[in-house]
Amino acid sequence: MTGIVDYNAGNIRSVERALAFLKAPYVLSRNPRDLEGCDRLLFPGVGEAKYAMEQLRATGFDSFLKDWAKSGKPLVGICLGSQIIFEHSEEGDVDCLGLIPGTIRHFSSVWRDSGKSAELLKVPAIGWSDLTYRNGGSPLLDGVPEHSDFYFVHSYIIQPAEPSVVKATADYGCDVPACVSKGSVTAFQFHPEKSGRAGLRILRNFVRDDLGGDGV
Secondary structure, three states: OEEEEOOOOOOHHHHHHHHHHHOOOEEEEOOHHHHOOOOEEEEOOOOOHHHHHHHHHHHOHHHHHHHHHHHOOOEEEEOHHHHOOOOEEOOOOEEOOOOOOEEEEEHHHHHHHHOOOOOOOOOOEEEEEEOEEOOOOOHHHOOOOOOOEEEEEEOEEEEEOOHHHEEEEEEOOOEEEEEEEEOOEEEEOOOHHHOHHHHHHHHHHHHHHHOOOOOO
């Protein structure tokens, strides 16, 4: 069974529709206790990091997610959920969950420090970008050809402390960590649930133990 973390900052409906299409059972809840018996968690999100962390602390999901990651159970963060699993975000200057070492920085900060000019690129980055696999890729990318396109919407960029955790990147004036994985925790900066067949394949890989047949 898959649990979906609802903390009033998530792109919940599109994730629900994707799992329904895959015929994958799930539990959606704003109460951590309802998700304790799940086999894996989806942690989606859109919006602002500081607000999201306030919601997680108010509901108890902050400690729940930390304990979940320590237990070694699978967790996938999507978009904002892929960012606030790191230690700190420039967005609201807020401390985050710290499940993977690293920070979240605005595109302008990363471009400036890299010495690259990205003046013609708009922020937020909105649209389709293809992936280049790094460090052997991720099992959740199995069956997804390299350079497949995925849908991104973000102004801030993951900056992991350990380059080896980056499993795929996109190009938007710099290398954008698009898939990051350490232990049982994986983060997708893009929206797999909004990325057509390739995105559904990722979600299917994640919930495969609850499905029969080859599917997507």
